[in-house]
Amino acid sequence: MPQTLVVKIGTSSLTRPETGSLALATLASLVEVLSQLQRQGYAVVLVSSGAVGVGCARLGLVERPRTMSRKQAIAAVGQGRLMRVYDDLFTSLQQPIAQVLLTRADLMERSRYLNAYRTFTELFNLGVIPIVNENDTVATDELKFGDNDTLSALVASLIEADWLFLLTDVDRLYSADPRQFPDAQPIGLVNNIEQLEQLQVQTGDRGSQWGTGGMTTKITAARIATNAGVRTAIAEGKRPENILKILQGEPLGTQFEAQPRPMNARKRWIANGLIPAGKLVLDAGAVAAICQAGKSLLAAGILQVSGEFQPSDAVQLCDPFGKEIARGLVNYSSTELNQIRGHHSDEIPAILGYEGAETVIHRDNLVVS
Numbered sequence: 001m002p003q004t005l006v007v008k009i010g011t012s013s014l015t016r017p018e019t020g021s022l023a024l025a026t027l028a029s030l031v032e033v034l035s036q037l038q039r040q041g042y043a044v045v046l047v048s049s050g051a052v053g054v055g056c057a058r059l060g061l062v063e064r065p066r067t068m069s070r071k072q073a074i075a076a077v078g079q080g081r082l083m084r085v086y087d088d089l090f091t092s093l094q095q096p097i098a099q100v101l102l103t104r105a106d107l108m109e110r111s112r113y114l115n116a117y118r119t120f121t122e123l124f125n126l127g128v129i130p131i132v133n134e135n136d137t138v139a140t141d142e143l144k145f146g147d148n149d150t151l152s153a154l155v156a157s158l159i160e161a162d163w164l165f166l167l168t169d170v171d172r173l174y175s176a177d178p179r180q181f182p183d184a185q186p187i188g189l190v191n192n193i194e195q196l197e198q199l200q201v202q203t204g205d206r207g208s209q210w211g212t213g214g215m216t217t218k219i220t221a222a223r224i225a226t227n228a229g230v231r232t233a234i235a236e237g238k239r240p241e242n243i244l245k246i247l248q249g250e251p252l253g254t255q256f257e258a259q260p261r262p263m264n265a266r267k268r269w270i271a272n273g274l275i276p277a278g279k280l281v282l283d284a285g286a287v288a289a290i291c292q293a294g295k296s297l298l299a300a301g302i303l304q305v306s307g308e309f310q311p312s313d314a315v316q317l318c319d320p321f322g323k324e325i326a327r328g329l330v331n332y333s334s335t336e337l338n339q340i341r342g343h344h345s346d347e348i349p350a351i352l353g354y355e356g357a358e359t360v361i362h363r364d365n366l367v368v369s
């Protein structure tokens with residue numbers, strides 16, 4: 001089986017911060033490395049940011065736009081130019097590429113999610129490198145990936161990739177932002193994301209002038225990807241050749257081990273593809289039943305229901321302190337759950353006036369965090 005790689009490059013590596021113009025040398029070596037990997041038999045996806053940054057440079061704007069409509073208009077200017085540059089560079093190495101623009105909504109509907117999977121598979125069969133970005137011009141606030149780190153992790157999970165490389169303008173993750181704290185300690189290997197909490201890694205809430213999300217979204221991405229069985233690396237965008245070295249086993253960048261028992265495809269879709277429409281707060285007994293005993297959720301263990309949702313919608317399940325412990329697809333609407341929460345299953349027909357489902361969320365539709 002050929003290995004599948006997803007490589008994400010951020011705006012801060014693609015453009016020069018001083019002028020906003022394209023970092024052509026970086027782009028050229030990235031294109032060379034990815035073409036080489038494709039020739040070696042890897043299936044390669046490039047997730048490229050830069051539409052907004054390149055659009056700004058084209059229009060002579062020196063600051064990232066703040067309003068959504070302005071960003072969307074500028075992304076429409078930049079995306080075409082970005083693809084043109086990629087096509088010129090990849091064409092000089094006889095490597096065909098494709099543009100794949102996705103919105104959050106594309107992954108929420110199972111049929112569209114599966115269709116996206118089939119399109120990627122066909123592109124690999126054709127020897128094409130798909131170049132993915134968020135479809136910024138039509139995405140809405142509620143249905144945005146928001147950052148390409150998360151998008152790249154969801155793509156890696158969708159296509160069951162072996163590796164996700166997050167290329168950025170620092171060489172790895174540090175215990176704190178190395179720009180603000182020069183003494184921050186480099187982190188080489190992360191066996192389990194929970195380790196980062198123990199190490200008290202600080203990621204701030206934003207990155208460089210043009211980037212979105214900084215390290216916080218890269219760690220979220222690493223969590224999604226590693227839970228899906230995808231090994232993840234944060235590495236330096238200026239040195240794309242490091243991808244080859246990491247694949248050969250060199251300990252460069254920050255590498256996150258994949259979880260040993262990744263979720264199956266449908267559970268990955270429930271956990272990552274869907275946006276929860278509500279929240280159920282559970283008592284300690286229900287939390288233990290779900291997390292430790294692998295049981296289904298019953299109405300008796302629900303303390304609180306928030307949000308408005310219908311049967312088959314996705315909801316978050318939280319412990320009594322509000323920490324998310326699982327996600328799942330409900331069998332009841334929020335109105336019904338508000339009536340039956342805290343009650344035993346045999347009381348449900350009398351409360352609702354009809355025979356409801358046996359469980360609130362069946363364990364096959366539950367994904368523990």
Ligand SMILES: Nc1ncnc2c1ncn2[C@@H]1O[C@H](COP(=O)(O)OP(=O)(O)O)[C@@H](O)[C@H]1O
Pocket residue numbers: 009010011012013167168169170172173174175176177178179201202203204206207208209210211212213214215216
């Ligand atoms: N703990 C940390 N380790 C490394 N970098 C960090 C950390 N916390 C914040 N950062 C910042 O995150 C930035 C990269 O994020 P971002 O600008 O969003 O990049 P990209 O455009 O590649 O997505 C770095 O320039 C760095 O200043």
Ligand SMILES: N[C@@H](CCC(=O)OP(=O)(O)O)C(=O)O
Pocket residue numbers: 009010011012048049050051052053075133134136146147148149210211212213214
């Ligand atoms: N879709 C946006 C990318 C948003 C984003 O995540 O940017 P970055 O933090 O630079 O990876 C664009 O193409 O400008």
